[in-house]
Structures are given as structure tokens and as C-alpha cells.
Amino acid sequence: MSVANRTRGMDAVAESACSIERSVDIIGERWSFLILREALIYGVTRYSDFQSSLGISTNILVDRLNRIVAAGVLEKRMYQEAGSRPRASYHATPKGEALKLVLAAIQQWGDDFNPPKDGVTFNRRTVAEDRPVRVGFVDDNNEPRALDDVAFVRTALHPPR
Amino acid sequence: MSVANRTRGMDAVAESACSIERSVDIIGERWSFLILREALIYGVTRYSDFQSSLGISTNILVDRLNRIVAAGVLEKRMYQEAGSRPRASYHATPKGEALKLVLAAIQQWGDDFNPPKDGVTFNRRTVAEDRPVRVGFVDDNNEPRALDDVAFVRTALHPPR
Numbered sequence: 001m002s003v004a005n006r007t008r009g010m011d012a013v014a015e016s017a018c019s020i021e022r023s024v025d026i027i028g029e030r031w032s033f034l035i036l037r038e039a040l041i042y043g044v045t046r047y048s049d050f051q052s053s054l055g056i057s058t059n060i061l062v063d064r065l066n067r068i069v070a071a072g073v074l075e076k077r078m079y080q081e082a083g084s085r086p087r088a089s090y091h092a093t094p095k096g097e098a099l100k101l102v103l104a105a106i107q108q109w110g111d112d113f114n115p116p117k118d119g120v121t122f123n124r125r126t127v128a129e130d131r132p133v134r135v136g137f138v139d140d141n142n143e144p145r146a147l148d149d150v151a152f153v154r155t156a157l158h159p160p161r
Numbered sequence: 162m163s164v165a166n167r168t169r170g171m172d173a174v175a176e177s178a179c180s181i182e183r184s185v186d187i188i189g190e191r192w193s194f195l196i197l198r199e200a201l202i203y204g205v206t207r208y209s210d211f212q213s214s215l216g217i218s219t220n221i222l223v224d225r226l227n228r229i230v231a232a233g234v235l236e237k238r239m240y241q242e243a244g245s246r247p248r249a250s251y252h253a254t255p256k257g258e259a260l261k262l263v264l265a266a267i268q269q270w271g272d273d274f275n276p277p278k279d280g281v282t283f284n285r286r287t288v289a290e291d292r293p294v295r296v297g298f299v300d301d302n303n304e305p306r307a308l309d310d311v312a313f314v315r316t317a318l319h320p321p322r
Contacts (some may be wrong), residue, residue, distance in 0.1 A: 017282045019271025020202075020264055024194045026275070027267075033185045041181075042322075046319040053322065072274075095274040100308060101296060103181055105266040106188075107313075110180030113233075113256040114187070114208045121178045121319040126300055127312045135262060137285070138305045140293050147261060150287045152202045152268075158282040161203075161214065 001079060017159055026071045027099070033106075039074060040100050041122070045089040065090060073099065096116050105135040178320055187232040188260070192217060193227050194267075200235060201261050202283070206250040226251060234260065266296040 016022055027033060031054070038044040038053055051061055068074045073096040080086045092099075104124050111120045124133045137145040179202055188194060192215070197207040208276045209303045212222055229235050234257040241247045253260075265285050265291055298306040 015277075017200070017277040017279065019268045019275070019277070019281060019283070020198050021195065022275050022277070023267045023271040024191050025236075028189060028191050028194050030185050030189050032205060033189050034182065037179070037181050088268055097308065098270055098274060098309075100313075101298070102263070102266045102270055104298070104311070104313070105263045105296065106184045107180045109259055109263055110184040113259060114180070114183055115182070116176075116183070116318070117176040119316065119318045120179065120180060121316055122180070122313050124298070124311055125314045126306060126310050128310065130314075131300050131302075132304055133311050134298045135266065135296060136299045137262070137265070137294040138297045138299060139287055142305050144299045144303050144305070145287060145294055147258065149287050149289065150261075150265070150294050152261075152265070152283050153286045155280065155282055155284060157277070157280045 017157065024082055026067070027074065027102070029064070031060055032068060033103075035061070035064055035068060036073070036096075036099055037103060039090060039092055040096065045091055047088045047090070050090075068096075072096075101135065106137050178318065187228070187234065188263070190225070193229060194264075196222070196225055196229060197234070197257075197260060198264060200251060200253055201257065201264055206252055208249045208251070211251070233257075262296065269296050275299055 018024075027036060034054055034056075035050060038050055042053070044050055044053060047061075047065070050056070050065070053059070054061070057123075061066045065074070065161055069076050069090070071094055074090040075093050077089050077091060078086045107122060108124065124135070125131060126133060137147070139145050177186075189246050190195060195215055195217075196211060197308060199211055203214070205211055205214060208222075208226070210216070211226070212219070215222070226237075230237050230251070233254055235251040236254050238250050238252060239247045240250055268283060268313070269285070285296070287294060298308070298311045
């Protein structure tokens, strides 16, 4: 991040050419991750269920949900039950669904290198055959590739540094 | 996260049975992500190079590096050049190297759904043949699997909720 970028504040930061930095500006915060965990892994949709499962304060939850909605990751819908006032629910967009892979990569890393002492609480499995899956690199021949077979290669658009 | 867990503070939070939550306690913060980007993607090792490339304040950089070292992701080494005082450098452990997959998943998601307006600045490529790779799910037959072929399945150890 350049000095100019730093001094222009959050709007400028969000325009960084770095896809990690722009993504972290959306999801790189503890509560945002945990809200996305609730939405994408536990299937939570209702505002009241986010609040009860995370035990998060109202102002933080509203702020983070608004950011996540503004980023196009969750979509806000209103619903109304008989005799109640309208309430908000939140549903993953395709952009949000794609974050399941990021959460799975983070979960797998935690399971591999920092497991809970009693054992893991989730497995990643195929829906149809209930077989184990791992997150990994796959090449353009659909062949899995090891971590050290892969490099991050700068494009011509990479800013000088 | 239970109410009991919330009220026991950060130590208790770090013991969560959830591998996403424990991982986010290590890496789920803007500066920590950007430090890991520098270390794992740009190959930065020296304290002074982290500082100059990120433009980060000394106290934040020291704090985040200490947390990342305490988590076993980077290893701190001392080096000394002729005529200079000893200085610190930071090198990825195997646990840190494995985070490349997480960073690649985040980068890919940013490239796919929130690309920089001028185009992406990194590609993920094989080292030997310079062919494109993607992060994805791979099953136990080494077959790539689509996002919606995969479910997060709770184990018997998942806490009730």
C-alpha cells in the first residue's frame, strides 16, 4: 500500500489493486468472519438468529451486516410472520456462496495445524457420496497440484514496488 | 460461541472448538493478513522491509509479528551485517507455508468477484510448466469437485447449538 493510499482513507484502500487487500477490507475482521460462518455454514438467515448464536452487540451486528450487504455478499430480505412486524433476513448471493471455499480453506488450515484438543467439529464431505474433500490447487488439466508446485506470478498490471 | 465463552475473554476464545474461529483469532485482522501477504507472496523477511512496504506503525507491526510468531506461523531469526547491530527477520514455518492456500483462495475470490478495474495483479501458476491453477475442492479420488458438491458436515464432537 502506498503512502498516498494510506492517507486517502478507507475508500482509497478499498480500491487497492491487490485482490487480497480488497477482500480483507470486506471480510478480514473477526465478527465479519463469524457472521459469514453463521450464514454460509450454519445456514443462519434471520437477524435474531445471528444475534443469539454469536452473542454480538446490536450495533456491531448491524454495522457488519450492512457492510457485508453493501459488498454484495449477503442480500437483505424482509419477511413478516402473522401478527409480527416485518423483520430482516440475510441470504448468500453467488459472491457469498463462493466464500464457502475461503471458509473451508481456513477451517482446514485450523484442523491441520491448530486442531481443537478433543478433535475437529466439522468435516468437508461430498453431498452425493459422503466422501472426504480437501481444499487444494487444481491445474487446467483438472489435476490436483501440491502447494509447492504453485507460485504467485505478478502480471504486467502489478504496481511497481 | 457460548455466553460462558464470551465472558471468559480472549484466552477462552482462542480455545473455541471451531477451527474457523481459532484461525481467525490468528489471522483475521487486516494488518495480520497484509503481513502474511508480504511474507508468503512477496517473500519479505526483514523487519525493516515489512515496515517500508506496508507503511505500518512500529507498535502495530511489532504486536502483529509477535502474535504471528507466537502462533507458530512465522519464525523469528536474528541476523547481523558487518558494522550493524543484530536485526530481526521472519521466515514461514510449515504452518505458515500452508497459509498460502488460504491467501490464494482469498485472492482468487477477489479476482473473481471484486476485480481491480485495470485487471488482476497476480496469477496462480504451476512452477514447472507455468500453467494456471485454481483453488478448489478435491475428493479422495483426486477428482476436483464443484462448490455445491460439498457440504460442511458436523462431527459428533460439534458442541450442541
